[in-house]
Amino acid sequence: MFKVASFYQFLALGDPAGIAARLRDFCATHDARGTVLLAPEGINGTLAGPDAGIDAIIAALGQGDFGASFTGLELKYSSALEQSFDRLKIKAKSEIITFGQPSADPTRQVGSYVAARDWNELLADPDLLVIDTRNDFEVKMGQFAGAVNPGLTSFTEFAAFVETLNRAEQKRIAMYCTGGIRCEKASAFILAQGFSDVYHLKGGILKYLEEVPQSQSLWRGDCFVFDRRVALGHGLKANPDAPVPPNPPRKP
Numbered sequence: 263m264f265k266v267a268s269f270y271q272f273l274a275l276g277d278p279a280g281i282a283a284r285l286r287d288f289c290a291t292h293d294a295r296g297t298v299l300l301a302p303e304g305i306n307g308t309l310a311g312p313d314a315g316i317d318a319i320i321a322a323l324g325q326g327d328f329g330a331s332f333t334g335l336e337l338k339y340s341s342a343l344e345q346s347f348d349r350l351k352i353k354a355k356s357e358i359i360t361f362g363q364p365s366a367d368p369t370r371q372v373g374s375y376v377a378a379r380d381w382n383e384l385l386a387d388p389d390l391l392v393i394d395t396r397n398d399f400e401v402k403m404g405q406f407a408g409a410v411n412p413g414l415t416s417f418t419e420f421a422a423f424v425e426t427l428n429r430a431e432q433k434r435i436a437m438y439c440t441g442g443i444r445c446e447k448a449s450a451f452i453l454a455q456g457f458s459d460v461y462h463l464k465g466g467i468l469k470y471l472e473e474v475p476q477s478q479s480l481w482r483g484d485c486f487v488f489d490r491r492v493a494l495g496h497g498l499k500a501n502p503d504a505p506v507p508p509n510p511p512r513k514p
Contacts, residue, residue, distance in 0.1 A: 264345055265316040266489070268468065269323075269337045270306040270358065270443045272368035275330055278302060279354040284328040286352040292318055295347040296489075299358045303369055305332060306358035306443055308489065310346040336442050338468050340498040346489035359443050363421050366451035373449030373460035376436065378470040381463055382480055384436055391427075393437045395420060395444045396486075403493065403504065404483025406438065417444055424455055434459045440485060442466035471496050
């Protein structure tokens, strides 16, 4: 068994490249593989490896061993029967989730977080606009009933979708994505565009599937993940029989 840690945190960083170099060396010594991106806006990654190695990496991130203290990581653990990644890739980039909209700055403002256990109650509001911020092929694998699919082929297209929304009529907006990072950044952008009552699912679909019992779930289908497991269901269990696209794209 391999332990898989998925994490992100929006946090202003002064030296992403230096943090990346130190983290890369540490991960290599602990036999971890996966992808981690660092940027001036924070960190985003998924790593898989032995339990002790993954625990050591997460602890070191929280303790500030690499030049920044990531004490507010949005962190989810799951498991895999085999190593989920071919190699270790840790890079410094301009964004940890590519969007290309300077006004979308989650280090300055974000929408209201909604815990997984409170998500069903929020969705019960008939006047709520629920938006899936993932790519179209992900939405087709599974989604919350009644959510709007913007038909994205990449997250960068979300800005154009927002232009189709009516600011005067739309009072409440809730968004979700796989692990929380895309909907959190989307919430910063929507707020910057003049919307005020904005919510997003903390920890994303994965946290919901982890914490909400299937008997109470409003989720339908499977959740695509960007590693060898491909699709996860309730309890974050891999579903090898899930229908998936023939050439799944890389992590956004």
